[in-house]
Amino acid sequence: xxxxxxxxxxxxxxxxxxxxxxxxxxxxxxxxxxxxxxxxxxxxxxxxxxxxxxxxxxxxxxxxxxxxxxxxxxxxxxxxxxxxxxxxxxxxxxxxxxxxxxxxxxxxxxxxxxxxxxxxxxxxxxxxxxxxxxxxxxxxxxxxxxxxxxxxxxxxxxxxxxxxxxxxxxxxxxxxxxxx
Amino acid sequence: xxxxxxxxxxxxxxxxxxxxxxxxxxxxxxxxxxxxxxxxxxxxxxxxxxxxxxxxxxxxxxxxxxxxxxxxxxxxxxxxxxxxxxxxxxxxxxxxxxxxxxxxxxxxxxxxxxxxxxxxxxxxxxxxxxxxxxxxxxxxxxxxxxxxxxxxxxxxxxx
Numbered sequence: 001x002x003x004x005x006x007x008x009x010x011x012x013x014x015x016x017x018x019x020x021x022x023x024x025x026x027x028x029x030x031x032x033x034x035x036x037x038x039x040x041x042x043x044x045x046x047x048x049x050x051x052x053x054x055x056x057x058x059x060x061x062x063x064x065x066x067x068x069x070x071x072x073x074x075x076x077x078x079x080x081x082x083x084x085x086x087x088x089x090x091x092x093x094x095x096x097x098x099x100x101x102x103x104x105x106x107x108x109x110x111x112x113x114x115x116x117x118x119x120x121x122x123x124x125x126x127x128x129x130x131x132x133x134x135x136x137x138x139x140x141x142x143x144x145x146x147x148x149x150x151x152x153x154x155x156x157x158x159x160x161x162x163x164x165x166x167x168x169x170x171x172x173x174x175x176x177x178x179x180x
Numbered sequence: 181x182x183x184x185x186x187x188x189x190x191x192x193x194x195x196x197x198x199x200x201x202x203x204x205x206x207x208x209x210x211x212x213x214x215x216x217x218x219x220x221x222x223x224x225x226x227x228x229x230x231x232x233x234x235x236x237x238x239x240x241x242x243x244x245x246x247x248x249x250x251x252x253x254x255x256x257x258x259x260x261x262x263x264x265x266x267x268x269x270x271x272x273x274x275x276x277x278x279x280x281x282x283x284x285x286x287x288x289x290x291x292x293x294x295x296x297x298x299x300x301x302x303x304x305x306x307x308x309x310x311x312x313x314x315x316x317x318x319x320x321x322x323x324x325x326x327x328x329x330x331x332x333x334x335x336x337x338x339x
Binding site: 026033034037038041043044045048072076077105107108109110112116117120121122142143150153154157158160161 | 217220252256257258296299300303304305306307308310311313314315316318319
């Protein structure tokens, strides 16, 4: 009986260790974008999100990930994390590893920066995080529009959506920028 | 890290099979948090076409993911609801052959969309849908694409 229990215990330890190893390997080799998606999804089991977070800080972003994130204004993905403190921390990690907070989306062809994207989503929390982390409100998209221009346009087109707070943040940032 | 680029198919008006209600349902499937805005937005032909193109890419992209990822999806992730499943089936049945780059005819008999693929598309296309919802004309230089990292058919990878 004792022998059986010992072997069962060993088998259990092996199973847990190999599952954890498998997840760790998967998360260390997956793209940073995918890892962020897993991490941000509140419906994922806590242990999976926790593992994704650990792998993110330990192994990401790689050189190719940085290139990919910069090609698609990737700062917009993490800035949208619901917890702004967490968003700042994740964004800091990416920026210190080479991700450009002002990079332009070349994949979708819009020429948007992360700030343009956050404005379109009418997401004041994300706009605030990006501005605090150094996003430039004077950059323009392929149509020559700043994020503020986009917010004004969206507000005119959709009067039922209140862009007030986003406009306020952008106007303040633009004012501070021109005062400097 | 390998990368695969999927393009949204260019769907002519005559091939748009989703009606306004269905298009709305598809957009809510991709962006559940945007439901109030989607509900109050008129579903133009452009939005219906866009919703259908998203479903095509999501189905096609779901046949790129490998065994390990499928296992993860089956065990941990939520499955699409019954009503969106109907629309997935409808789009798969009525779509033109050349839109499919990865799904085979056999796959399309029982088409599926994995949660990881839905989420990836939702994140990457968020600005595009927001433009449409805010009635801002979508202009782009070059063909609009969605890049998926770590994807190579037959490999055990994430989409």
